[in-house]
Amino acid sequence: MLVSLLKMTTVNRVQDRETESGRHIIQDDKSPSLGCFGWFIIFIAIIITIGFLPVTIFMCIKIVREYERAVIFRLGRIVDKKPKGPGIFFVLPCTDTFRKVDLRTVTFDIPAQEFLTKDSVTVSVDGVVYFRVFDPICSVVNVSNSDHATRLLAQTTLRNVLGTKNLSELLSDREGISNSMQIALDEATGVWGIKVERVEIKDVKLPLQLQRAMAAEAEATREARAKVIAAEGEMNASRALKEASLVMAESPSALQLRYLQTLNNIAAERNSTIIFPLPIDIIQHFISKRD
Secondary structure (H helix, E strand, O other): OHHHHHHHHHHHHHHHHHHHHHHHHHHHHOOOOOHHHHHHHHHHHHHHHHHOHHHHHHHHEEEEOOOEEEEEEEOOEEOOOOOEOOEEEEOOOOOEEEEEEEOOOEEEEEEEEEEEOOOOOEEEEEEEEEEEEOOHHHHHHOOOOHHHHHHHHHHHHHHHHHOOOOHHHHHHOHHHHHHHHHHHHHHHHHHHOEEEEEEEEEEEEOOHHHHHHHHHHHHHHHHHHHHHHHHHHHHHHHHHHHHHHHHHHHOHHHHHHHHHHHHHHHHHHOOOOOOOOOOHHHHHHHHHHHO
């Protein structure tokens, strides 16, 4: 019983701590009040705006386009915890400031990065990244310059990812490398309110000596393959000639017909004089009659 009571008390204490921490988080999420002095400044700004209304109307009304959002800061704090727009919105002069955030997809080129592959080959690779802002408030509050930060992160991620690949993997598996880079960038930039939509490897530049070595290796491989194919063809041709000689040995007239066919082919291809030898069998026939 004592052990069970101790367990129950520890569980209750843990639950109390969790609820206290949850309450603390909720309280942190709530925006603190402006205070008396803050409300006094806002009240004065409203009075000035109403007093100089024909002039201040152009200072109070702002417009953002369909692809833009405005993050408004009132005395340094975000108003309503959500961006304004698209369309017309109202700001107080002297107390409110705002920043426009573009929600369209942005494209930038990754400069050529020189690095060593896993098999110690110096390679220069460049790429292109497509990203967009999905949370304007995080892109303004959590990072000073989200565009510049994403560019620098893309360069370092490109070097880190490609440094773990061999040269053959780099040349053949570009799609897999692009997907791994996109996942790594998306995880890092999610806190900044940025979504990396696509990453592509544009060009892989190899040293000139390495290009020559790879070309020589490929040429030697093709020559060896050609020699093997030629040897196989000669072997098949010799077998066919052997079978043909066995067939002609059974019939001597077949050899004469083959000889005449060869002469016919020579005469058809070239205009030349052909010396036609007299078959020995015919001479033997006449010699036998004379005797």
